[in-house]
Amino acid sequence: MAELPAGKGALFRMIPVDDLRDFVRAEKQKGMVPKLMTEHEAISHFIKPGMYIGVELYGSVRCPMSLAREIVRQRIGELDLAGQGVLENDLLIGAGLVKNLDITYHGYEVFGVSPVLRRACESGRVKAVEWSNAALAWRFKAAAMGLPYLPVRSMLGTDTFGYSAAKVVECPFTGQKLCALPALALDVGLIHVHRADEFGNAQVDGISGFAAEMARASKRLIISAEEIVPHEEIQKFPERTLIPYYLVDAVVHAPYGSLPGEMPYLYWRDEDHVKSYMKAAESEEGFQAYLQEWVYGVPDHWHFLEKLGGEKRLSELRRLATRR
């Protein structure tokens, strides 16, 4: 019988599912305790050099941009990074903090390719392992289900498969070929939500991207929230809780935390800022100058908002939000 195809890309971690169960039993807090922290506390406490991290949704929509900037500010490096990427991955990669990348899409959408990604990959500084969007979400789903892999019908027959770490398997029932996606369990996941209580019960309005799966595939989970609400508000609409407290390790209050990206129903993206960022990112010098001005040179998210133009600018962006 012919050997079944296997991708030759690196698998950054393959954590035995029983080890994940042991971790959950020993390390995850089952009691409902307050987890409110500053962005500095949350990032410095949970993210260490060399860890495997992921960010949801992606850099222009409902993205924990304030947390991504804080990782850059603290210069936590040697990271393995998984997920979609626009501005958040640009910042982490361009700051030299990323070693390996589980890539699906990293670009500027309408505005084209990312020069930051180009410089990183074309110089060989960052190694990319290829996946599709659904494949990454399903890899999180596999971990969320407590499984070592999930068989799917994507990626088959392509170089995307060949440069991934997936393998072809035969269905034990029908014999048909399937793409086995290895479970992806992150050391730390970062998700931005509309509201959460101090315990981490979190709700998202609009599409949820891959938040449900990633939240359940992260050993440690940091939530940033537009609004911290009383626990009773969560209890009124428990069906809206996408991410319950026991998945969450830290809650950071970050109003406008997705800027310069948008937050559905709340504020539109800061198109002027995005455009000036993209202009700066065209050259290495321009990119570093942007980091100096907007990340290293700004002590925290509150100062970032002030620098962006404060309440005047924020109210303009609120006015531009998509309404129901």
Place this chain on the structure above:
Amino acid sequence: MTEYNKSELLICTAAHQMEDNTICFIGTGVPMLAAALAKRTHAPHLMAAFEFGGMGASMERLPLAVGGSRTFHKAVSASSICDLMEAAARGFIEYGFLGGAQIDPFGNLNTTVIGDHDRPKVRFPGSGGANDIGSLCWRTIAIMRHGKQRFVPRLDFLTTAGYLDGPGARERAGLPRHTGPYRVVTDLAVLDYDETSKRMRLRALQPGVTVEQVQAETGFPLVIPARVEQNPPPLPEELRLLREVIDPQRLYT
């Protein structure tokens, strides 16, 4: 005759491929404008699906991002990437619209690299949802500018499956049966695929374009049928909708 540019021609021709009462995966750029136009003309019940979870958005305002709020504005549902990709895996999604840096005679697409993968000459964004859409939708429609650098005999990297290396290859790889590339829409022509060889075939010419011109701009021999159709130019009403209603800031055109 009303003047129009290449982008407008691409958008209008792509819109004509969209079928009422079907569910289509819509990507960033030209497909968004084409879907917005189709919904205002011949396909009011077109269900635009956006891979991050938006299904059936009104398209009243042009989305800038496939996960942005306008992809689920007045939509029928706002769910998740797994939900919509799994709908495609179950056969609910008829059409998927794709773009690429390169396309080959079998409709395979490259959006990943030019040159060697590990030290590329040019690094592009990668698959995104394209590989899933090309694997799981019934029919995919590629939208591209025509040119020899884009229409190549061999891709640098096969990101998204077309007919792979020919008849039966998709099924042998394990992809769902009866799926694959359906059309290629360009500024010079509309192309489809020969039923037997699965190779790209000229179907219709854009206004004022000759068969020779299309072949000269394609880096591999096309199947040329005995009868080639002529595409109509964009209608004045389509151009008005595009310029005044759909994209008044002219972000795309």
